[in-house]
Amino acid sequence: MSGTTDSYKTNFTETKDIVFKIFRYEPDVNPKPHFDTFTVPVVKGWTVLDAVMYIKENLDSTVSYRASCRMGICGSCAMEINGKPRLACQTQVISELRSKEVVIKPLANYPVLRDVVPDLTPLIEKHADVRPYILRKDKKVEVNPKGELYQTPDQLEEYLQFSYCIKCGACLAACPVTGADVKFIGPQALTQSYRYSVDTRDDGFKLRLEVMDHSHGVWHCHFAGACSEACPKGVDPAFAIQLFKREITARKFGKEVEPARLARQPADVKRRENIPYAPEKTVKQ
Ligand code: SF4
Numbered sequence: 274m275s276g277t278t279d280s281y282k283t284n285f286t287e288t289k290d291i292v293f294k295i296f297r298y299e300p301d302v303n304p305k306p307h308f309d310t311f312t313v314p315v316v317k318g319w320t321v322l323d324a325v326m327y328i329k330e331n332l333d334s335t336v337s338y339r340a341s342c343r344m345g346i347c348g349s350c351a352m353e354i355n356g357k358p359r360l361a362c363q364t365q366v367i368s369e370l371r372s373k374e375v376v377i378k379p380l381a382n383y384p385v386l387r388d389v390v391p392d393l394t395p396l397i398e399k400h401a402d403v404r405p406y407i408l409r410k411d412k413k414v415e416v417n418p419k420g421e422l423y424q425t426p427d428q429l430e431e432y433l434q435f436s437y438c439i440k441c442g443a444c445l446a447a448c449p450v451t452g453a454d455v456k457f458i459g460p461q462a463l464t465q466s467y468r469y470s471v472d473t474r475d476d477g478f479k480l481r482l483e484v485m486d487h488s489h490g491v492w493h494c495h496f497a498g499a500c501s502e503a504c505p506k507g508v509d510p511a512f513a514i515q516l517f518k519r520e521i522t523a524r525k526f527g528k529e530v531e532p533a534r535l536a537r538q539p540a541d542v543k544r545r546e547n548i549p550y551a552p553e554k555t556v557k558q
Pocket residue numbers: 348437438439440441442443444445460461464500503504505506507508509510
């Protein structure tokens with residue numbers, strides 16, 4: 274057997290005992306929050322989510338957590354791990370945390386449903402408030418455009434980074450302003466508001482301003498930067514919020530933006546053969 278195969282084998286059979294302290298809150302059973310402690314034989318390469326799943330499967334089946342994709346895409350496994358909001362499925366226990374003890378709590382700044390499961394309603398409601406979709410004055414173009422809207426690659430770059438948000442809620446948990454003001458619209462929604470407002474296909478800047486331009490809106494951000502540090506997708510909400518302040522100021526001082534027009538289809542374009550058509554719409558408009 275080669276040396277490479279031997280070390281591969283060794284890496285995946287060696288374990289290290291790590292103590293996990295998990296926040297417990299079961300409103301129906303025991304309304305008093307407390308911590309339970311578990312010793313987990315962590316295998317090299319395990320994430321915090323792997324360890325929590327091990328606990329549920331082998332040590333205490335009543336431990337509750339939220340997770341789905343296990344690959345940093347769905348955003349559902351965000352929790353506070355050793356004092357910081359992180360995705361449990363993207364946090365390596367041995368090589369990243371480098372600690373004999375791991376303390377897991379629900380995300381701060383949210384109500385708790387049970388154990389480390391937060392109620393993300395504030396995140397979702399604030400996100401919905403900013404109308405995170407393309408708005409147009411011409412409702413026909415908004416609802417059923419008859420073609421594509423012009424956008425250059427440079428215009429796409431203006432907002433692309435901010436569109437990588439997976440709604441994990443870590444930024445709100447890290448934000449000191451959200452902790453002090455429950456009405457603060459928060460870094461996630463502000464970022465999405467900016468993302469759509471600078472999308473050249475969008476024409477909803479003034480509508481979104483009603484939600485953004487007040488004492489619990491964009492101006493309440495102190496630029497602590499904690500949201501950007503916490504964000505697992507590199508969205509950098511703090512940067513988006515400062516750009517948004519600049520954009521609002523520029524438009525108040527007269528900057529005008531013409532939304533993108535529908536691109537006219539060139540006359541000589543022919544549909545390639547054997548490309549199936551989209552199925553008929555099932556919802557009548
Ligand atoms: S901006 Fe980042 S931290 Fe905030 S919800 Fe989106 S992905 Fe999560």
